[in-house]
Amino acid sequence: MIFVENLHKKFGPVHVLKGVDCHIREREVVCVIGPSGSGKSTFLRCMNGLESISSGSIVINKHRLDDSKTNINLVRQEAGMVFQHFNLFPHLRVIENVMLAPLKVAKVSKEEARAKAEVLLAKVGLAAKMDVFPGSLSGGQMQRVAIARALAMDPKIMLFDEPTSALDPEIVGEVLTVMKDLASEGMTMVVVTHEMGFAREVADRVLFMDQGLIVEEGTPEEIFSSPRHARTQGFLSKVL
Amino acid sequence: MFRPFEWQDLLPLLEGAWLTLQLCGVSGILGVIFGLILGIARTSPSRIARWISTIYISCVRGIPILVIIFFVFFGIPLLFPGLEPDKFSSAVIALTCFAAAYVAEIVRGSIEAVAKGQSEAADALGLDYWRKLRYVILPQAVKIMVPPGIGFLIGLVKDSSLVTVTGLLELTHAGNVVTNLTGDPIKTFLIVAAMYFVICYGISWLGRLYEKRTGIHVDPLKVPEPAGL
């Protein structure tokens, strides 16, 4: 579903991604772990065009991202993104946050958008908060709304950029639960995360990135129990 | 009656510009001194200090500077018979009164911006108010006072133009005088405007230099912009 070939990304003189190769299959849950500065977030953000590709190619759901003729907005409709800092729209009520993109991008009717939004908010457990403004929500609640908002566009892929890093430890669980449900329903997910427990439990594959490259990849058992690379071992010994 | 504008007419304008610089220099320094005192009073734990400073600041900021200039220029001889400050002094007094109030707000904002945690850390270490102020808060606050302070200084230069009503020969009044001699207000005041521009832009350039050197940049939305004139 997502084919990444020899992906390079430079920010000016800084070479952040140095040739990443990756193939993510449909319905696969892939977790990307690694130290900060390894390029994990940049890698994720290249997939929906928030960062441009310096060289190499990404083919996501049959769209070539390095082709200038590609309609990036179509790609973004098929790949939903959840951000570390939620980025909810503060001036819109929760339900309006979820309805905005379907209304204005997919151009569905108001009734349809509303009905779908209510279903999604119930799914993430926030039906009761439909009409409040994000300012009064806790971090975990905001992130769950953000997930519902991304799901409202019926994406084929969900991209998560450190979704729980900005949350208090006791609230992390409620967001991970929603993500686990999503995975068990068969959603293709790419998750950049520090939550090793989640990766171990839910991921089909784990990628360890360091200094702009995928150093090691494998199933959770392979990576966590018997990492082969020295750098992987070094990283895991510090975080586990 | 009128004679055309000539190069020699630049001289009174330049003299006026120089007087403006002197006026703003003196008022600026005095304004900063009194503004610091007022700003510290405004944020002090003493209720009386806070009240007095707040009343003063609110009053001055709620009245046009022109009215303050009139008040000082006409009022002092009337209120204190025998006391007749010359035009320069009365202009300095008026501008300083006004400057102090604005600087006080900048000082207050900077003191409050130095994270609350700093204040609590200092308290936890057992520093009393004055020591905390002197060794912890002010050194940090002073650094972030500079960018809005630059903005205030520019505003002061522009506001000094209002002193023209007292007849002091600063730049704007010099412009009036030259206009009366040459009958060419547009050319004269374009030059006057250009001179103000050079002064103000020069000050803001220094400010940008400071921001580059120290990396301290201020959110323009939060700065009390007195330079609305």
Next chain:
Amino acid sequence: MALYFGDLLPYSSLLLEGLWTGLYITLVAMLAGSALGVLVYLGKVGPGKPLSVLCTFYIEAIRNTPLLVQLYLIYFALPALGVNLEPVWAAVIGLTLNNAAYTAEIYRAGFESVPRGLREAGKALGMKPAQIVRYIILLPATRNVFPALTNQLILLFLASSIGSIISLPELTNAIMSVSNTTYRTIEVLAVGGLLYLAVSALMSLISKRAETTIFRWAVGTHV
């Protein structure tokens, strides 16, 4: 010396008329100036390079020269251009042009202060740039500029006093003419000052209440 306010009584209507004129002019200049300010801001950040340079020059020229000098130039330039209007108009035009430059800068700061993340969330949802501005950026940006704009209104009201120097019949002008007639300079300055103070304090109060009412969703947050 003895202060006697009684002499001012017959002139109270003159003072109040001056106050009213000042307020009226302020509102006109604020509305026109804010509208013009939007255009100037758009011109500055827009794609056209010469327009952008022109707008930048305009903003810098206004911000680095005194309002009084600007008023003088307009006051003298108008007859030269063949336009013969009362000084009121020179003052209104001057205040409007002056206000536009400052509001343009306020808009710029307001737009730039909206967190990048919101823009990215809009992009990630597949929204086009125009949609992002309209549905996501506009309201939070407005909330950010609101206090600065209301502050600008108060400053403009106080600045209208400068119009008196080119014989605009507002409050300061009235103060000086009453002072010349009655010689009660201190008293009339005090009364006039209090009038200004009362109005600016009222403006400040109303804008704070308006802010919490209009932008209910922002209570407790800084966007």
